[in-house]
Amino acid sequence: MSAHINHVVVVLQQVSLEEVPAKKLRLTKPSKSAALHIDLCKATSPTDALQYLLSFARRPVEAESVEGVVRILLEHYYKESDNSVRLKIASLLGLLSKTQGFAPDCIVDDAINTLNNEKSHQVLAQLLGTLLIIGTQLPDKIAVVQRLIDVACKHLSSTYFGVRNKCLQLLGCLGTVDKPLSKETDAGPGAQTSHVRDVQSVISDYFQDQDPRVRTAAIKAMLQLHERGMKIQQTIYNQACKLLSDDYEQVRSAAVQMVWVLSQLYPESIVPIPSSNEEIRLVDDSFGKICHMVSDGSWVVRVQAAKLLGSMHQVSPHFLEQTLDKKLMSDLRRKRTAHERAKELYASGEFSSGRRWADDAPKEKVDTSGVNLIDSGACGAFVHGLEDEMYEVRISAVEALCSLAQSSPSFAEKCLDFLVDMFNDEIEEVRLQSIHVLRQISTHITLREDQLDTVLAVLEDSSRDIREALHELLCYTNVSTKDCIQLALVELLKNLTKYPTDRNSVWKCLKFLGARHPTLVLPIVPELLSTHPYFDTPEPDMDDPAYIAVLVLVFNAAKSCPTMPALFSDHTFRHYAYLRDSLSHLVPHLRLPGRKQTASSGLEASGVGSGSLESAQNFLQDSLVRVSALQNLETPGAQDLLEFTIRDLLRLGELQTELAGSADFCATYLHCQLLLTKALQEKLWTMAVPLCLKQNAKVSTAARQILDETYKLEFLYSGLETQQIATIHNIRLQAKALQLILTARSKPGVDRVLGACEKFLQDVESFQRLFMTELPHFQDSFVEKLLELMPRLTTCKPLDLVKILQTTLRQSGFIHLKLPEQIHRASATIIEPTGESDNPLKFTTGLVVALDIDATLEHVQDPQTSVKVQVLYPDGQSHIIHPKPGDFRTPGPGRVRLITQVYLSHSAWTEACQIEVRLLLAYSSSSSKQSASKPAWNESMGGLPTSESCIESTIHLSKPVKVFIMPKPARR
């Protein structure tokens, strides 16, 4: 660019030598346009010109100079004889008119004029594309839009497909339905009455175009009209259906979409079935047609058809069920499907009979005329879709099944067999997806034993994701018999022995399984606990994960089945007490007959039991109200009240998990206030400066602590509203003011204070910018007072500023916190490594060892960018590792699972030592600001991605876990 500017200056100096004073103005601001003009004039050959244009396009143009640039480009356009250069100019015009802040009205005329003289089809198409961009920038200017539409209609008869394409696109993006297109200008030979046609019929004429690309464009234009909220007429339904059998896949693909759109618009209208007198609803007819496309030759179309099927909820159940129906026959005899056979086997009470040869032998003879091989209906569409060669099709089919099954319980029941079959797919993604789907529809279904059997077989899968998805599924599954429970338990225990890492997941799964089916668990309790009416059985090992698993199942079932505890033996009760304490999230509270309830559990039951969420909420509100009654924190007793409230809130958070977020949030906030008040009450303010160094340390730690806490408040909790954030920022400002005063007092140098003051004032300003709307809520607060004094502050000397701050700090009141609906505290637990191992992880110095980390994160926003792993070595070295985005999995809403590996390495140690691993939440105090939006110009240029907002600091997210490692010196 600088080269250009120099150039301009030189050139223009020459110009001024020739005494053209008007142009001198440009010297002060050498604009982009001038540079371009000169470049273009210099260009000797089209290739040169093209090069200049290309390099020109790489830089953004300011909105003010766009028009000038456009003029120059147009001027050059008329002079240029080479098609490729004109094409580039045309495309540049389009790009330029997208510049933000530039209104392209002024170039509409010129752009349309260029069309008239253009001979090259390609350039014409590009120009129309430019017009399209201009048109989309000016959707409100009806006159412009109308002109553009006229232009498009005029060029629709072009012989070049590209021009027709662009015209149709233009019509689709700009055409209106309400206002019919008049084609009066079309002076036909007969000059008959000017036929008024609307956009839709014009576009639908091109459904029969000879070029498949134009046909596609026509359908897409129609879809575009629909997207813009225009009502598509039903008359094109037949045309769209015909296009379903087009030779070209892109046409078929667009047509499938068109048919789908129409089916959503006119589901209830009646269409005739060809070659018969019957009539059916349009949605059923189109459903049948789209089903047919599931066996199309092109997989792209198949994927699309399968996807769209999922959203056709209005279809009649009878048609829906056909999609799973495939009449089997063998040598013209009717045959039952394996699914039907399995069902019958189950019904007859006969289970795993070894299948004999010809067991599936066909039974009745099929009436040959009754067999319809190509059914126009939906027959077996999903059967085909699920068997498709491409996994993309299979996945879409599974998804569609899910969506349809969610709206129709009877269909859910029917598709169960097919979904269960998909558990055996060759691609893991498909298996995983079908497990997820089954979980989503599990509310509608009850698994039969044979189905459960197949489902459970997947528990042995070596992929962890699959197993966990399956555990998740089992949590939500209803089963029908006690044998099913037993089967599930046996398989889960098998899973546990094969993959011990699944412990937590299996336990959780059994917890839900037990809670869901108390009556089914009841009859098998003696067997599960291996109790005997007469004999004492040996007490099982309490540390055996399998035994714990069984107990979790039984205890959860016992919760809603009061007769069950009678079956427990003595040690079971003891184990209950132990587990209730150690695994309280898995073992519920039980009312055990004839046993004294321990004090702690008694308090729990009477105080904030499970049903008393409301009372807990009231308690929370009451404590907040009580605190808010305080006007001045310096009054005696106020601080005590705060302290008690904080204690209460913390305890409440522990007891009532639903309110933990809110309670913790309030407690932390109050803690900040308390610290601040205490700091301000210190004696040091009255002391002379040199004496106060000792107190100083105390206050400065308080200030530091408040700052830390406010960052936690802002970034650790989700669900905050702007008002709360503003409140947090307010207290942060107070802490910063405190720090500023301390610096001013302890270090008398003015220079240092000056910088700190400026920084502080910037913070205040940014507060004002960010929370302008919230200011009314800050009556009598520190910030409000500061902002009032702002004009004075900016002009006064640093020392005065400090004084002002000191008084304001002391005078400012206490802002009461309003609680938002839901606050969640981000938290993380490291499941693996457990930190219990005594065997050090040995590795050779200088090489790396991989440590598997498995952690669950809750309520963390945007975990991919914010969560880091910290490794702290005993020598104080610390490493921060950024996990890959792929390591984060989302098993449920609000929950994220991090399974990753961190690489450790260190120089040699003499003996094994522990390192600490923990998760951190990275934040940046500037992240609340919106990142400046980059100019639209850059988007198409593929400029460098803007650097991510810098990360300032981190908050501890989880408790540290200790890992024993031992780097051994390398042997030489």
Place this chain on the structure above:
Amino acid sequence: MPDIKVTPLGAGQDVGRSCILVSIGGKNIMLDCGMHMGYNDDRRFPDFSYVTQNGRLTEFLDCVIISHFHLDHCGALPYMSEMVGYDGPIYMTHPTKAICPILLEDFRKITVDKKGETNFFTSQMIKDCMKKVVPLNLHQTVQVDEELEIKAYYAGHVLGAAMFQIKVGSESVVYTGDYNMTPDRHLGAAWIDKCRPDILISESTYATTIRDSKRCRERDFLKKVHETVERGGKVLIPVFALGRAQELCILLETFWERMNLKAPIYFSTGLTEKANHYYKLFITWTNQKIRKTFVQRNMFEFKHIKAFDRSYADNPGPMVVFATPGMLHAGQSLQIFKKWAGNEKNMLIMPGYCVQGTVGHKILNGQKKLEMEGRATVITGTLDVKLQVEYMSFSAHADAIGIMQLIRMAEPRNMLLVHGEAKKMEFLKDKIEQEVFVRCISCYMPANGETTTVVTNPSVPVDISLNLLKREMALGGPLPDAKRPRTMHGTLIMKDNSLRLVSPEQALKELGLSEHQLRFTCRVQLHDPHSDTDTLGRIYTHLKSVLKSYSIQHVPDGTVIVESIVIKVTSSAEEPNLKVILLSWSYQDEELGSFLSTLLKKGLPS
């Protein structure tokens, strides 16, 4: 009229010995050259004397196409090319070319070495025959000669199986060979584009069957194997060397991988090992999953499946063994079976059909005691079959729905069914003719030696001059309608074996002829009491009101001119009321002229 003739020499209303002769556009093509498994005499090979009584076939055949390597499609190839005599090109896909000679050699060994037949083709003949093979790729169009071209499409079924489109000019035939429309664990589904052939020659093995989903069968299979292995039992799966064996191997291999199982899987050495090698090579012919993952790992490089040694059969603990042959009638599979039959923990899974009389057939029918007449067996006498027997069919042919699907994909004008039983074909034929397709299809099912003739309507390409085309385009509406035929005027010149359509002027110029005007004249008598000029005036106004968009002139010399048509009125002195109207028009305006004459005959409005 031009026609296409199709004559099956084998596989006409029959399964096995596929060999179909097609003559299309003056070219003769042989599709497949297979043998019949059921016969051991001359009937085992197609009757080539149909083509020529004595002498070589080369001069009668333009090319031979082999669809895949199964012996009922390629078994007679060396016999035909070396013993009967054929030197022309033989087309097949690369995998077929690789695997075919192994099977032929194996076949030869069994017939010659084991059964002791003479007068059979030799190893050298197989080699010589293979030298005549031209391999081709999928979707590659091969020009056999200037007019005949062939193109291969993917057919599923077995590795390298292909469907072939044979095309001469605008006439074309598609031959499917054996194909499969549902993908399996190692192969994809057959696919063809909408090529609209004149005849689609399709196999129809499962013409009357609609099959159940493959997944149930796979799941059952895996579950049974898994259960047995967990119980500590041994599983024996008798297979044929190629095709299903690989599918089952993949199935078990992935299952073992998924479930982290440790029990060993073996397959019998020899043919299968060699074949697996080729499967490894031709990864592009397999299905999506295998194609996509082979960068990390070639699925045919089995991790869990190892080669079998005879001594392993006595090893304790669970194992799974694939052994040949598939029908349990001899060889390794029978030996292993005898060893394992006594233990009820073990299991036998038959993955395919068994011919009557084989041990497999007997067991499948529930026989619990087998009489063993043993030469080389350990146990003689009766054998108690205690092990569990399962039948699990994994077939790779298209079922009725699949065949219909292919018809819908290719949209042929005619269907011809081969490779199936007559009764079943009958049913499918009815169905095809009933179903509403885009076009009406007539369906044929010739028996062996019976010729089917299909009349074609080939389009004749004509060069048209661009100017003429543009001129005619300008005449029509604003937009050419692709779906509607339009008439245009021009002169067709047939010269030097080429056809050209040019404008009349150009034709005249080229041929050095001068233009002749052809005019029609016609007299219409009309009773009209007015004078001649008045009559003419009345005609003028009448025409003006009828023909609105034409230029009508009233020339002062007593004529009315409509476009190029001249109208004059005369009357004789005797009968002044009887006017004779003279119309004269050139040939080009014939339509308008005859319209005017009929109009005027009706008389003038009063």
